[in-house]
Each structure stands twice: as C-alpha cells, then as structure tokens.
Amino acid sequence: MPAVSFVDVAKTYASPRGDVRALDHVTFDIAEGEFFGLLGPNGAGKTTLISILAGLARATAGSVSVLGHDVQSDYAAARRRLGVVPQELVFDPFFTVREALRIQSGYFGVHGNDAWIDELLANLGLADKAQANMRQLSGGMKRRVLVAQALVHRPPVIVLDEPTAGVDVELRQTLWQFVARLNREGHTVLLTTHYLEEAEALCGRIAMLKLGRVVALDRTSALLAGTASTMLRFKLDKPLPPQLAANARVTGRIVQITAHDAREVESILGVLHAAGCAPEDLEIGRADLEDVFLEIMRGETPARVAA
C-alpha cells in the first residue's frame, strides 16, 4: 500500500478572469518509507497538491489517499496519519510552546503525550523555550515549533512544504538531520523545496511539476543521469557569442553551459576561442539537480516519467 497516492487529481479555481487550472491529471504514488521531493517553480501547483493532501483544499476531480485512507471520505483516518508543516510561519499568539503542542496533540485525540513532546522539544533545540509564549520566539524558533506541531501525534507520513525558506543555515542543518533520522526510522517524507541541493541530497525520488502537470518523475539519480550530464562553468568579461547565449545560464560574470559529451565541450570552447573570448576559472563538472530542473522547465528535455 502506498503511503500517499494521487490518482488523476485535478483542481480548477474560479477567478475573475475565468477558470484557472492549478492541477491537471496528477497521478503518482509515494511508497512507504520514501523521502520524496516535489519540485517546481512558483505557481506550478505544489502547494495546491499538498493542500488537497492535507484537507485544506478539495480536488475538483480525482482522489488522494494516505496509507489507503481517502482524504475526503475517510478524512479523520487520513489526517491522523499525516503531519503537515505549513509553508507560512503561522502561530497562535495566546499560548506557550508547550501549550501549543499539547493542544495540537489533543486535536488528534492523543492525550498525556508529554514524554513525546519533551523528546520533540529536545530534538528541535526547543527545550529551553517550552514555557515561552509563541510571540516571543524568533522566526527560526517558530519554524521549529511548526515542525514539532506536525509531529506531535506521531504521524507515519510527514509533509514539509518549503520548510527551510528564510531559515538560517544552523536550523536547516538541525532540521534535515532530524527529518533524515525520522525517515531512517520508517517515516515517509514528502518535501517541497526551492533549494534544489537539498532535494538532491535528501530525496530518493523526485516529481517535478510545471503548470499543474507532472513533467518529471523518477529516481533522483536517474534524473541526474538522464539529462545533459556535463556542466561548463567559467567567468567571462565579454558578452557571450550569440550561438552559445541561447543555452547558457549567466549570473553576473559567471556563465554555465550544459554539454552532453566531451565533443560538445570541445566545440563550445572552440566557439569561445573563435570569438576571441578568454574564459577564466574554467571548470568542467557534473550537472546538478538545478541544471536538470532548469532544462526540464525550459522544455528542452522531453518529460520523463518513469513507471
């Protein structure tokens, strides 16, 4: 039984400019124990898909289930198995950290849960903040509380919707160590993130969404292997020759161009030489997930959806 199953999920929003199709026939499963990444640019439909999974929104068509429990018809069972870390930094200003966690636990019908709450506080570096009011916490601390709230009822499936947006390096490390540990201990993790290096480092499998459709779904390693696998990086003070500019990613002086093989690398260098450009600090490396992502989003690589 898959931990999460999306079957033909569609979502259409009514807007003043007519109907907006946020999701279009999204179908994929996440197996139990997987660390799964959901990537896509803003507006691709990631948060809409997660909202439907969490019961915050309703699909226009199709069905979603958590460990076999439909999120609509059997919502209570589905939600008890799901822990969601929302994207927005929300909190209830009336309560202390411990009160917030006890209350959240109680909503799930789990009472007398303080041993687990203490463990969560310790693991997330919140032990000395237990009695602090939510309003007094810094943004990073509030984010940790959100993670604790999502885990307080011990859900087997954890959803993290861009949990590290605007979070400092130390918390990112703490958070990933903890989530990776939960995953090793059997939790299924579904992660959306804008930090592609995080997805590459953590996720065994990745789905990419673009305009509400799944445009890539494969093991992270297969996605990395299947596209242009070589990346040229160099610094250049002059404009790029036009025949290279179309396929290059330019950030200030830094230019990145993908190549499929050594011959292509040679030809790129040849074009540069012929145009009188002298690249500095030239590196030739393996393409990373960011390159794959950009390539797929530009539509250069045909959609790769593995069975």
Added chain:
Amino acid sequence: MNVAALREPRADTGVLAGTRTLLYKEVLRFWKVSFQTVAAPVLTAMLYLLIFGHVLEGRVKVFGTIGYTSFLVPGLVMMSVLQNAFANSSSSLIQSKITGNLVFLLVAPLSHWAWFVAYVGASVVRGAAVGAGVLLVTVWFAPLHVDNIVWIAFFTIAGAALMGALGLVAGLWAEKFDQIAAFQNFIIMPMTFLSGVFYSVKSLPPVWYEVSHLNPFFYIIDGFRHGFFGTSDVSPWTSFVVVLASLGVVCAVCLHLLRIGYKIRH
C-alpha cells in the same frame, strides 16, 4: 523512538475526538485576556445600570410593582450574555483565519460536530461567565428575586448557544475584521437593544410592539426575565418554543457550513 509505535497512533477516534481539547483551547484563549473579555463587559453593563437606573427609576413603569432598576438587571445580564457569546466564536474564528493559524485545526481530524460543540461550548462558557459577573455586581444596586432557576438556566444556555452558533456562521462568512464588526454593529446590537432590555415592549406603540415580536432576542430576554420575576410580556413557554426553534435553525445552518468547509476549505 520506536517505529511500531509510530505506525499505530493511540488516539481517540470517535466523532467528537478532539472536542475536549478544542473547547479547552477556546476557553483558555478568552480566559488569558479575561480583563478584556470578561471584566470589560461587566463594567459596561454596570455603567448602563447606574446611568439608566438613575435617570429612569420611578419614571418608567414596567411590570406592576417591580422597580425599573430591578427590571433592568436581567435585561442587562442577558444582553451581556448574548453579545459576549457572539463575540467569542466570531472573533476567535476570524482571528485564526486572518493570522493563518486556523491551519492547525484544518489539518486535524476534527469532525464538523467537534468544531461546532467546541466553539459553541466556549461561547456559552464566556456568555455565562460574563452574565454571572454582571449579576454579581448589579445585585448590589437592586433587590433581586429568583422565581424559577430552570428558566434562567435554559434561556442563558440556549441564548448563548444561539449567539455562539451565529458568531461561528459570521466568522466563517467574514474575510475581514470589519465585516465581523459590521455584523455586530448593524445586526446584533440593534436586535439586542430593540428586544426589550431597557423597556417592557407593552410600553411601545402598536407597530413596534408587533415588530418586537418578530425579534427572537425579545423572547430570550423575556423568558429569562420570567425566571426572575415570574411575570413577562409573553408566556415563557412561547419564548421556549421560539428560542428552541431559532436555535435549531441557526445550528443547522452552522453545522452545514462547517461540514462543507464554507470559506475555510477551498
């Protein structure tokens, strides 16, 4: 941690699972700011009593031999119950919607019955707390007679529940604080002020006398007053039926909106 424990969360799973916690949270929420949510309305009611009682005592004839200030006390108590019951559910919900922390409830396995019982229950607790506070301070200004405690209890609970459910409907519907304020100032306030809090409807011109009988709040206050004086503008049984029917209608609407996730699940 052990994985086996993770797979089978030990939890209450009935239709009302989580209700107790949500009720506790809603009560704790207003109790933490009780100066504003309980003490302030008690003070307001006391000022009404001092000013209106001082100006009108002996000038307005109400029920037979009952003095005006004594007559005013139950009206002010019930007005405070109703307004605070409405304020509790509506402001809690709109605050959670606007600050976004409603997500903590939305991701939880709470049924629409759990939402309903907890929010309305907390409104009844707040309404009753403020009502008791008003009674406690106003009883020093006028002799108080209790004719029938059952009517008093029924109209307190039913009135507060009606307003708690109405506040929940308003909180679901509203997208901004000023929409709640408009609901409160243009619907709830006129309906409570025109329901006979400050006068007996028998003193009104015939048209307004008839119009008052279309206002469900009139029956709540009239029935409540009957519990104190054993006399009222209409029979307490008429009030009982009207209030119960109004409560039924508002609760049905409220439960339906909660079940479909009106304006909270998109």
